[in-house]
Amino acid sequence: MTRKVNVFWILYGMVLTVLFLLSSTDLIIKEEAAEIYPVSVIIGDASDENYVNFRKGMERAAVELNADVSFITLYEEGSEKQQRELILREQEDGSRALVVDPVESGWLVQMQKDRQISVPLILLNGERSEAAELERGTCITFDYHAMGRKLGEEILKAHTAGERICLLEGENPDMAERLFTRGLSEILTEAGSSERALQIPGGKDMGALLKNALGEEGKAVIAALSPGSLMQAAQLLSEEEETEKRVEGLYGRGNTVSLLNYLDKGVIAGICVTDDFSAGYLSVKAAVDLAENRSVRDMGYLESYYIRREDLRNEKYEKMLYPVE
Amino acid sequence: MRNMKKCCILLSSLLWLCMALWLTGCGSMEKKDEKKSIRIGVSLYRGDDTFINNIRGELEKCAKEYEQENGVKVNMDIQDAKGSQNTQNKQVERFLSLGCDVLCINPVDRTAASVMINKAMAAQIPVVFFNRQPVEEDMDRWDQLYYVEAEAKESAVLQGSIVVERYRENPGSLDLNGDGVVSYVLLEGESSHQDALIRTEWSVQTLRDGGVPIEKITGGIANWERSQASALMEQWLEKYPGQIELVLCNNDDMALGAIDAMDRTGISGICTVGIDGTTPGIEAVENGKLVGTVSCDKKKYAGAIFGIAASRATGQEIPPEIELEEGKYYRCPQQIVTKNQK
Numbered sequence: 001m002t003r004k005v006n007v008f009w010i011l012y013g014m015v016l017t018v019l020f021l022l023s024s025t026d027l028i029i030k031e032e033a034a035e036i037y038p039v040s041v042i043i044g045d046a047s048d049e050n051y052v053n054f055r056k057g058m059e060r061a062a063v064e065l066n067a068d069v070s071f072i073t074l075y076e077e078g079s080e081k082q083q084r085e086l087i088l089r090e091q092e093d094g095s096r097a098l099v100v101d102p103v104e105s106g107w108l109v110q111m112q113k114d115r116q117i118s119v120p121l122i123l124l125n126g127e128r129s130e131a132a133e134l135e136r137g138t139c140i141t142f143d144y145h146a147m148g149r150k151l152g153e154e155i156l157k158a159h160t161a162g163e164r165i166c167l168l169e170g171e172n173p174d175m176a177e178r179l180f181t182r183g184l185s186e187i188l189t190e191a192g193s194s195e196r197a198l199q200i201p202g203g204k205d206m207g208a209l210l211k212n213a214l215g216e217e218g219k220a221v222i223a224a225l226s227p228g229s230l231m232q233a234a235q236l237l238s239e240e241e242e243t244e245k246r247v248e249g250l251y252g253r254g255n256t257v258s259l260l261n262y263l264d265k266g267v268i269a270g271i272c273v274t275d276d277f278s279a280g281y282l283s284v285k286a287a288v289d290l291a292e293n294r295s296v297r298d299m300g301y302l303e304s305y306y307i308r309r310e311d312l313r314n315e316k317y318e319k320m321l322y323p324v325e
Numbered sequence: 326m327r328n329m330k331k332c333c334i335l336l337s338s339l340l341w342l343c344m345a346l347w348l349t350g351c352g353s354m355e356k357k358d359e360k361k362s363i364r365i366g367v368s369l370y371r372g373d374d375t376f377i378n379n380i381r382g383e384l385e386k387c388a389k390e391y392e393q394e395n396g397v398k399v400n401m402d403i404q405d406a407k408g409s410q411n412t413q414n415k416q417v418e419r420f421l422s423l424g425c426d427v428l429c430i431n432p433v434d435r436t437a438a439s440v441m442i443n444k445a446m447a448a449q450i451p452v453v454f455f456n457r458q459p460v461e462e463d464m465d466r467w468d469q470l471y472y473v474e475a476e477a478k479e480s481a482v483l484q485g486s487i488v489v490e491r492y493r494e495n496p497g498s499l500d501l502n503g504d505g506v507v508s509y510v511l512l513e514g515e516s517s518h519q520d521a522l523i524r525t526e527w528s529v530q531t532l533r534d535g536g537v538p539i540e541k542i543t544g545g546i547a548n549w550e551r552s553q554a555s556a557l558m559e560q561w562l563e564k565y566p567g568q569i570e571l572v573l574c575n576n577d578d579m580a581l582g583a584i585d586a587m588d589r590t591g592i593s594g595i596c597t598v599g600i601d602g603t604t605p606g607i608e609a610v611e612n613g614k615l616v617g618t619v620s621c622d623k624k625k626y627a628g629a630i631f632g633i634a635a636s637r638a639t640g641q642e643i644p645p646e647i648e649l650e651e652g653k654y655y656r657c658p659q660q661i662v663t664k665n666q667k
Contacts (some may be wrong), residue, residue: 047385059404068423070400075389089398115521243581 017135031243039287040090044103046077050227056323057280065288078172080105095285101125105175120290122283125176140283143301144176148183149270154270156191157223163248164196166213170226170276171202177226197273202229205270207236214246227254236263274304277323362398363638366420367415367429372405373579375603383627410434417441421448424639429453429630438463451637455630473629473655477523480600483661485531487617492537499596501570509571510561511544512554512579524575547579550652554582557617562590572597577606577618584614602662610662617663626657
């Protein structure tokens with residue numbers, strides 16, 4: 001009897017030990033560690049001001065797809081040298097895919113061709129023709145050229161009296177701005193209105209140059225070619241009543257909350273907006289897929305729209321412009 | 326035979342000692358190896374709070390400067406908890422699973438920091454809290470917990486002194502109806518935030534101590550938010566026409582909300598004061614809409630958060646310019662900002 005009891009207790013102890021090993025350790029059942037994909041996103045700006053919705057989409061994808069995303073801004077806006085250095089640093093630090101909004105076109109594809117970049121590359125806001133040359137990568141972009149054309153059409157539709165059109169450049173024009181400008185200029189030329197247009201360089205003196213261009217008499221329409229120059233112009237018009245009186249309408253492109261507030265207040269008449277949340281989400285998704293050697297389908301151009309003040313309350317645009325994380 | 330046994334014991338003890346020394350040596354060698362990159366997880370109670378947003382911007386600048394000066398890569402992951410403690414707890418879990426070297430947390434609920442502290446302590450990851458102080462019992466649990474703030478009492482006393490000085494210079498600029506009493510309304514931050522209570526108490530106390538004859542008309546909690554403050558102020562302007570002479574606000578966002586309401590109703594001349602010295606707040610002081618604000622040096626504030634975090638992440642001493650009280654509290658210096666005094 002005593003022996004049986006001893007055997008029972010020994011067996012009981014052994015069962016408990018096995019159960020403990022099963023439940024609390026991975027000695028018997030190996031739990032598969034979730035793989036984390038380090039992805040680096042390197043933009044061409046020194047601040048993330050124009051990437052707020054993009055980051056929201058990026059962060060959503062990071063949580064859903066187990067990606068560890070580093071969002072990196074440059075020390076100095078528009079510096080290709082820094083962008084190159086950061087790309088190499090991130091690759092060396094173990095990034096399995098790079099999402100890059102290049103300050104200039106061409107060199108990034110060349111870096112991949114020269115085998116300096118060995119991880120998949122996702123081009124942001126680039127030209128799709130350039131993405132076709134990528135060996136391992138894809139392109140997430142908007143049709144800035146079409147956006148420029150659309151804005152031009154809307155301006156010509158709303159202002160038929162032959163007012164001057166002041167085109168405000170950004171401080172450091174990037175690829176998106178160049179494509180946008182090309183589209184806008186094409187429309188003005190096609191409509192025979194190019195002589196109405198006056199290009200004003202961006203930078204700190206832009207306000208003074210604009211006021212000078214507006215002159216004492218007559219009215220003008222302003223088309224800002226970058227989100228930065230649109231913001232500068234909106235601030236100027238909201239602060240200076242005299243200048244505002246000489247402007248028939250302020251137009252441009254950009255998605256920041258400040259710009260949308262100016263649109264809501266009526267300082268900006270019309271604006272081209274993009275679905276940045278989707279761009280952020282899709283770029284991280286493409287990065288993870290390519291890191292896993294899965295194929296990524298060509299996404300074409302992502303959606304962009306021209307909106308006015310009344311469209312801000314439209315559910316479709318509200319969801320796109322103020323996405324919930 | 327017995328001698329042989331003694332020899333064996335001695336030899337094995339020596340071997341163990343050597344092994345221990347070697348391992349300790351390895352450890353110290355590892356410590357001496359400078360880190361090439363650090364990872365900092367930052368969780369904000371609400372990203373749309375103007376003051377917090379300013380601090381966020383300064384933190385990013387600090388990270389870039391540190392990278393350039395020290396050649397150490399800083400991976401700073403900044404997340405917005407959107408006012409949810411549950412979300413913040415999840416963010417902390419994610420930061421820890423991603424291998425952050427240190428956490429910087431602006432708690433949603435200062436009384437619920439223990440969950441995050443437990444997780445950080447289990448992972449041996451230091452935490453720098455800022456702006457909302459966890460309760461003292463929590464702060465005392467571990468020597469790797471720090472807190473950075475702009476002291477609420479000092480902010481309030483400085484805010485009060487802006488009004489006292491104005492009253493002494495020209496009582497008529499405050500006592501608009503000339504009845505000998507300055508009638509004020511109060512816009513307060515959320516009731517669970519220790520700063521809201523202290524700012525209110527000491528701001529009013531400073532006015533009294535400074536000899537300003539004051540009378541409270543009403544007050545309300547606007548949760549630090551511009552829109553809520555604006556709605557409250559609009560109601561008060563309707564309810565107490567011509568009576569409000571001073572608006573005391575626990576922060577700049579609420580002061581700007583009160584000014585928005587005054588602009589909408591076409592009322593001007595009411596003295597409004599704020600705290601925080603946010604960028605829009607200082608702009609409002611410059612264009613004369615806000616009489617004054619109290620600004621902490623945001624560069625120093627963020628510099629202290631980052632400095633403590635970076636030194637903890639790299640295992641170095643906290644820089645001497647970050648003077649810690651009781652080895653864990655940093656109080657950021659503050660100053661008055663008025664149109665004439667910047």
